[in-house]
Amino acid sequence: MNGTSTPESVSSPARVGGLSIGALGVLALALGSLQSVVEPSLPLLQRELDVSPAEGALIGNTLLITGAVVTPVAGKLGDRYGGKRVLxxxxxxxxxxxxxxGLAPSLxxxxxxQxxxxxxxxxxxLSFILVRKHLPAGRSQVAIGLVAALFTAGGMVGTLFAGPLAEGLSWHWMFALPxxxxxxxxxxxxxxxxxxxxxRSGDRLDWPGVVLLSGTLLVFMLGLVTMTDADASRSAVGLVVVAVVAxxxxxxxxxxRASSPMVDLRMLAKPAxxxxxxxxxxxxxxxxMVLILLPQLFAVSGDxxxxxxxxxxxxxLLLPGAIAGAVSDSVGGIAARRFGPRPVVIAGAVVTTATMVALVSLHDAEWQPVLAKVLVALATGAxxxxLLAGTATAVEPKDTGIATSLLVVTRVIGVALGAQIGGAILAADDDPMTGRPTESAFVTGFAVAGLVAALPLVVVLITKKGARS
Known part of the structure; x- marks a missing residue:
């Protein structure tokens, strides 16, 4: 690949129809299925592989670590060389x-x-690049919501069939079939x-920027495992912090200093x-945190x-939440077009905070955590x-891939951090006789998740005061 462009490469993109967008959606559905099979089977994998809840969280987070490192690079390469080719x-x-x-004999x-x-x-x-290039702005926001919704719907499929496949055949098949x-x-x-x-670009790709950003994300994601381990030493935590800062x-x-940076810091500095x-x-x-706490609560059998x-x-039990997540993703794209992202975020923060506060005391019947997962999935997904749809159409078309990849990476880091925190809370307060998390560990986890969910309201209040002053 070089910096020159052929006449074909700079021609106007063809407009696409429903079949092309549908193919992207089906691919997102299949990928969502493959990604989600770990969540409901995590207790089973912990038993099969003889690992703790904190170590079990690493099984799913390994995928997220790679995703965090690869996504911004993929977005930049897609912007430069074409989304379909990189995809x-x-x-x-x-x-x-x-x-x-699917063939793995060991951890x-x-x-x-993973x-x-x-x-x-x-x-x-990369899908958002294709949608943005081949559809007008209004339709592209809806299409982005649709692709994201189908990715989440794939999570529903994986959540539903992971158990029967793992128990009826083996856990290997829940990876092989998707x-x-x-x-x-x-x-x-x-x-x-x-x-x-x-x-069209005559500039070289910013490989030093690629390597340094990838290193930052890799060290940060691996550091999550170290910093949330109850046995981690202060020196190990300090080393991780120093490496991330460096x-x-x-x-x-x-x-x-780069003439053609991987990420234009001026774009990153924009308030939007x-x-x-x-x-x-x-x-x-x-x-x-919710993703790691609820399956463990469903699986544990305490006093x-x-x-x-x-x-x-x-x-x-997780299926209704997966359905809600798929619905909320499609609604999120439409809501961004009609109301703008911030009102949707505020509503989501209120719903999630109230749900977690209620779950602190109401978790003794199955319908209560099931309903909580539905409400949190609706609020977070929307x-x-x-935010993703609003950002995709707020930047220049040439920056669509890198801008949306930064949000996707942020999404991945947030989920990984929450999962590790939730796993660490459960591991730090387990019953010494049974090795199972105590009820107080779940209560603490729900309370912390509620406090985190309320933070967007604080940010909105602060930014409003700053804008007025």
Whole structure:
């Protein structure tokens, strides 16, 4: 790949119809299924692999770590060389990872498969590049919401079928079957979606910026595991902090001097961008805590708390929340077009905070955490998708991939941080006789999630006061 452009590469992109967008949506559905199978089967995997809840959170977070590192690079490459071309290459890596996880004989091999699968997170900004280039602005916001909704709907499918596959066949099949669907839908995208023209540029790709940003994200994500481990030493935590600061500072210095930076820091400094990243991070951190706490509560069987559910039952209990998440993503794109992102974020923060506060004392009947998952999924999905759709159409078309990838990465980091915090809270307060988390651990987790969920309201209040002054 070089910086020159052929006449074909700078021609106007072809307008696409429903079949092309549908192919992208089906691919998002398959990827969502592959990503979500770990959540309901986490207690089963912990038993099969003999790991703690905190270590179990790492199984899902391994995928998120790769996603955080790869996504901004994928978005930038998609902006520069064309979204479809980069998307197809990523799908080859995801397919290899899914097949490897499906054949994994041990935990290290499973984690390697999750590492390769993690590049799927980069597919969302690439899909948004294609949507933005091939559709007018109004329709592209709705299409972005649709693709995000189908990715979440895939989570519903994976949540529903992970248990029956793991218990009826083996846990290997819950990775293998969605991977086959990913391969088939990728072939459909290759056939139906036209190539999008790359951006004309005579500048070299900012590889030092790519390496430094990737290093910053990698160290940060791995540091989450260290900092949320109850046995972590102060020196290890301090080393992680120093490494993140060093990589991050180096990246900022390089980007400020680069003639064609990976991320234009002036774009990142715009209030619409940095506030969207901040709101997304806060909302997904609280949601990540819910994702780890509820399956553990359904699975545990304690004295007066928990429900002793197996993997299939956990999937069914989480299914309404997955449906709500899919609906909320599609609503988020429409709401962003009609009301703007901020009112949707405020409403989501109020709903999530109230839900977590209620769950602190009301978690002794199955319908209560099920309803809580529905409400939190609706609030978080609508808010984060509204922010994503608003950002995608607020920047220049040439920056769509990198701008949306920053939000997707922020989303990933928030979920990973929330999951690790939730796992650490459960691990720090377990019953020494049974090794199971105590009821007070769940209460603490719900209370902390509620406090986090309320933070967007504080940010809105502060920014309003700042704007008035």
């Amino acid at each position: 197809v290459w990523l799908m080859a890596v995801v397919s290899a990872g899914g097949l490897l996880a 290290p091999v499973l984690l390697l498969g 590492v390769l699968q993690g590049v799927m997170v980069g597919v969302l900004p 991977t086959i669907a990913v391969i088939a839908s990728t072939l459909a995208v290759i056939r139906l979606m036209p190539h999008d023209p790359p951006v 990589f991050g500072t180096g990246w900022v210095v390089v980007e400020r 961008i940095w506030t969207s990243c901040l709101f997304t991070f806060i909302m997904t951190t609280g949601f990540g 007066g708390y928990g429900f002793g559910a197996d993997t299939t039952a956990i999937g069914l 808010g984060t998708t509204a």
